[in-house]
Amino acid sequence: MRVNMVMHLIISKRISKLLFVLATSLMAVHFASAQKVPVTEVTLDNGMKLLMVERHDEPSVSGGWVAHVGSSNERPGITGIAHLFEHMMFKGTETIGTKDYQKDQQIILEQEQVRDEMRKEEEKMRAAYRRGEIDDLMKPENKTPRWQELNKKFNELITQQRDILVKNEFDQVYTEQGGTGMNAFTSQDMTAYFITVPANKLELWMWMESERIRRPVFREFYAERDVVFEERRMRTDSTPLGKFTEEAEAMFWESVPYGWPVVGWPSDIPAISKAQADEFYGIYYAPQNITMILVGDFKTNATIALAKKYFERIPRGKKDAPDVRTLEVSQVAEKRMYAEAETNPQVDINWHTVPFGHKDSYALQVLAQILSTRTGRLYKGLVMGSQVATDTYAAQDSRKWAGLFNAGGEAKDGKTPEEVEAGVYAEIEKLKKEEVPPEELQKVKNDFAASEYRRLSSNMPILMHLIQNEGEGDWREINEAGKKIQAVTAGDVQRVVNKYLTKENRVVGVYTRKGSSQKQEGK
Amino acid sequence: MKSRYNHSHWMSVFAALVMIAGLGIGSCARSQNLTANGTAIPKRPEQLKFPPLTFEAPSPAKFRVPLKNGPVAYVVPDKELPLVNIVIYVHTGSYLVPDGKEGLNELAGYLLARGGTKSKTAEALEERLAFLAAQLNSNIGDNQGSVSLNLLSKDLDEGLGILREVMTEPRFQDNKIALRKQQLLQAMKQRNDESEAIEAREAGFLAQGEKFWANRYPTAASVEGITRGDIEDFHKKWFYPSNFVVAVNGDFDRDTMVQKLENLFANWPFQGEKPSPIPTNTLFAKPGVYLVDKDVNQGRVSILLPGIKRDNPDYFNVLIMNDILGGGGFTSRIMNSVRSDEGLAYSAYSSFPGGVYYPSTFTAGFQSKSRTVAYATSIVINEMKKMTEGPPTDVEMNISKRGYIDRFPRQFATKTQIANIFAQDEFTGRYARDPEFWQKFRARIEAVTKGDVERVARKFVAPDKTVILVVGQKSDITMTLPEHPVALKDISSGPVTELPLRDPLTMKPIAGTEKSAAK
Structure with a gap:
């Protein structure tokens, strides 16, 4: 399945297949009467939520937490800050990562003073860029002499800091104690951190995670910005569709703050200051904005006591995180993008639909399943039937503030993306006119049902599903959505197709291979 | 509260x-x-003080069942969920595909499960599997094939019936062959789209030689020339019970499952051949820098050295050495210097896996903006050199060894993992050679000394033999820069060679692409 518009997870560390699997399998995690995930929920004194699933199948505990903040909580100028922040949370604390905290703080302070001056120079450079005097702010030769001088000074401070730095100590502590799979991701809606530790080291997890939420130190802040920029080059700039996907997303969202990339605009990433990160932390990493989740081999009662001991040290934030108030406006006309890229010809169609937990989201998930898979309507109609495509896909992507329905496919050699597009619409028209037969509906529901079991195979997948549901809005959906999926009727499916999959509600990306066009229209 | x-x-x-x-x-x-x-x-x-955690590695003998009809099965009952998971591993692979038929393994492997059976058309089979929410998949890779089935335990008997029919009487339906060929052809067309794909392919050529069997790629002509007869023959040659190893776990009683497996493999309608040994004639390229020009703003670098097999007596020493050098992520030297110190890459690593059948390749790699490719490469080479110049620190040794020992139970975290680790050991011959491999794993890690690490570093990561592959924008990568006065040509003792892109449909070098920038 193609996940064009679903690829909004930015994973901070090792490239994690798990998350890809998660993103693609979320369409199928619900069922009615299947095994419930036995979650215990507790709210600590400081407002922090704690979810626990006791499971004694393996001698480990998968622990994670969701900060209810993502790129949708940003604004122009600081796009990418939520993700940069995720990287900074591995840089240590007052006690982890340095041999001399006082000196470390002093150096960081001096670094910031130099950086303040550099930022003044960067303002001048941006002005020069707007006047067309320089072509690229990133090139060393375009930096002002004063900036370069300050940069030398800054680098001297970095060298000084290195003497007292304990490199990546946060990772070292966990690794030495048998921690595995430590990672984190940032999406539009959430930032999540997770690891698996041996069952006897739950207290280590409590120590480490409470420590970094309580008093993180953003050291090596500016080197990490460069790392993030390399991440942007790796995922977005240097991949065949990265920049086009970014463009499509920017074109799709009108008012809800999903239009900018999670990794941030290229101009913003190097401009984010440590002061802005500090402010961001104060609002969004307050305990009342965080949900801790534990899955594995522990005793719930003792764990609650331990969690209180460690996490209630963190005072409740003075201010609650603000709600995102902007709602997506109704699109009034179809939008189209014609892209020439290093890729096979294909079409990618997106319709505005509904956010997570919306009553129509279940019928839309069922609809996606009816259209996708090898026994779905698109494959039968376009790949096996009219043979205009070699591959097709469909998915409902319900995010926290708004949602979309995505479908498309790759054109068969000799066919055009427009023919694939027409084929998709033809299948949709059939669904608008005729109800899905009972057998077909049941087949799709059976798949959702079996997925209810498959998701429970071990601690980490259970944790990831809880993270995803809680981050999008409510962990309870892990147990509630299944019933709602099973209750979807053929009439519901027909209704949502008619309601959402309309011409004026869609944004279409048509991709052809770069250089294959006969018409030399120029770039 | x-x-x-x-x-x-x-x-x-x-x-x-x-x-x-x-x-x-x-x-x-x-x-x-x-x-x-x-x-x-x-x-x-x-x-912090932790309570002790005792963990005994499960014993393969406890789950091992040699079936009367040929295969060895690892049977791991687990009543937690109403699911059964079966994987049948098959001794076959692309190395057995005749010259000129490249792609045959991919077609046969995919279509076994997707092409219908004697009693069911492909469409009917897919519909039935979908209705049961059963996942049936098949595949043939380089030196192993597999057929897997995951389904609700209530449907086990029907599922096993389908599995038997798929393996003994596949239909390889013509329209499915045509579609799969078309899909393979269109996938080929994307071969030069991603710099990552180019890097992986060229790294294989450099590390093992163009003639090595694993570097034969399907072409438009080879796929076009594959007939239904070819697919049927390939299937019949290698898919027979004594050529299988089975992993099964889930909701069943052991004895009942063993009987069902006996029935599954009884009275097989055809006899196959014994697969020939996997060829090991790899050829490592001459030291030097190899550059593929690709118009992207980030260069990808692979630093290659000849590797080892996993039954090498130094295997555990190499494991720890590589972990400290670049295998251990954020606790490794390469990550610390390239990413954390310098901010030059998002991912920076080294890997030194032991090959199962022939020596695998040592790779250190990263991706960095064009202008810092040479500089970052020099940092990695320097870390490799330092590794050979002295022992690691006590702290490094402790983190690496404790890490391996304390995360050891994760290997066996699920019943699926247990069944499949043991089945793989059976399949690759490790169980026969070293039946207590997992029992002894932690002690062998514990025994590695600082001296061992230094010694294997000198033996295996000598930077003067490196082959350095760079895929990226040549003009920027080779630019001389005042801020980083390092040039690619000075990093290696060997010459800088430009490699052409390959025609995606023939895999023949495209003349001229090694000279001018790809525009």
Whole structure:
């Protein structure tokens, strides 16, 4: 399945297949009467939520937490800050990562003073860029002499800091104690951190995670910005569709703050200051904005006591995180993008639909399943039937503030993306006119049902599903959505197709291979 | 304190909350960091005391069942979920594909499960599997094939019936062959789209030689020339019971499952051939820098050295050495210097896997903006050199060894993992050679010394033999820069060679692409 518009997870560390699997399998995690995930929920004194699933199948505990903040909580100028922040949370604390905290703080302070001056120079450079005097702010030769001088000074401070730095100590502590799979991701809606530790080291997890939420130190802040920029080059700039996907997303969202990339605009990433990160932390990493989740081999009662001991040290934030108030406006006309890229010809169609937990989201998930898979309507109609495509896909992507329905496919050699597009619409028209037969509906529901079991195979997948549901809005959906999926009727499916999959509600990306066009229209 | 319960049977939680509230912890814990029993939170994590965790590696013998009809099966019952998971591993692979038929393994492997059976058209088979929510997949890779089935235990008998028919009487339906060929052809067309794909392919050519069997790629002509007869022959040659190893876990009784497996493999309708040994004639390229020009703003670098097999007596020493050098992620030297110190890459690593059938390749790699490719390469080479110049520190040794030992139980975290690790050991011959491999794993890690690490570093990561592959924008990568006065040509003792892109449909070099920038 193609996940064009679903690829909004930015994973901070090792490239994690798990998350890809998660993103693609979320369409199928619900069922009615299947095994419930036995979650215990507790709210600590400081407002922090704690979810626990006791499971004694393996001698480990998968622990994670969701900060209810993502790129949708940003604004122009600081796009990418939520993700940069995720990287900074591995840089240590007052006690982890340095041999001399006082000196470390002093150096960081001096670094910031130099950086303040550099930022003044960067303002001048941006002005020069707007006047067309320089072509690229990133090139060393375009930096002002004063900036370069300050940069030398800054680098001297970095060298000084290195003497007292304990490199990546946060990772070292966990690794030495048998921690595995430590990672984190940032999406539009959430930032999540997770690891698996041996069952006897739950207290280590409590120590480490409470420590970094309580008093993180953003050291090596500016080197990490460069790392993030390399991440942007790796995922977005240097991949065949990265920049086009970014463009499509920017074109799709009108008012809800999903239009900018999670990794941030290229101009913003190097401009984010440590002061802005500090402010961001104060609002969004307050305990009342965080949900801790534990899955594995522990005793719930003792764990609650331990969690209180460690996490209630963190005072409740003075201010609650603000709600995102902007709602997506109704699109009034179809939008189209014609892209020439290093890729096979294909079409990618997106319709505005509904956010997570919306009553129509279940019928839309069922609809996606009816259209996708090898026994779905698109494959039968376009790949096996009219043979205009070699591959097709469909998915409902319900995010926290708004949602979309995505479908498309790759054109068969000799066919055009427009023919694939027409084929998709033809299948949709059939669904608008005729109800899905009972057998077909049941087949799709059976798949959702079996997925209810498959998701429970071990601690980490259970944790990831809880993270995803809680981050999008409510962990309870892990147990509630299944019933709602099973209750979807053929009439519901027909209704949502008619309601959402309309011409004026869609944004279409048509991709052809770069250089294959006969018409030399120029770039 | 607020608390909520999601299920009425979680009364024990309720009791606990009442107890905690009764002790009045809520208010004092915050200010004094004290718990119910008054223990303060230590200042450093090393001061924490953990209860012991004893873990015995499961014994393969406990699950091993040699079936009367040929295969060895690993049978791992697990009643937690109403699911059964079966994987049948097959001794076959692309190395057995005749010259000129490249792609045959991919077609046969995919179409076995997707092309219907004698009694069911491909469409009917897919519909039935979908209705049962059963996942049936098949595949043939370089030196192994597999057929897997995951389904609800209530459907086990029907599923096994389908599995038997798929393996003994596949239909390889013509329209499915045509579609799969078309899909392979269109996938080929994307071969030069991603710099990552170019890098992986060229790294293989450099590390093993163009003639090595694993570097034969399907072409438009080879796929076009594959007939249904070819596919049927390939299937019949290698898919027979004594050529299988089976892993099965899930919701069943052991004895019942063993009987079902006996039935599954009984009276097989055809006899196959014994596969020839896997060729090991790899050829490593001459030291030097190899550059593929590709118009992207980030260069990808692979630094290659000849590797080892996993039965090498130095295997465990190499494991620790590589972990310290670049295998251990954020606790490794390459990651620390390239990413954390310099901010030059998002991902920076080294890998030194032991090959199963022939020596694998040592690779150190990263991706960096064009202008810092040479500089970052010099940093990695320098880390490799330092690795050979002295022993690692005690701290490094401890993190690496404790890490391997303490995360060891994760290898066996699920029943699926247990069944498949043991089946793989059976398949690759490790069980026969070293039946207590997992029992002895932690002791062997424990035995590695600083001296061992230094010695294997000198033996295996000598930077003067490196082959350095760079895929990226040549003009920027080879630019001389005042801020980083390092040039690619000075990093290696060998010459800089430009490699052409390959025609995606023929895999023949495209003349001229090694000279001018790809525009």
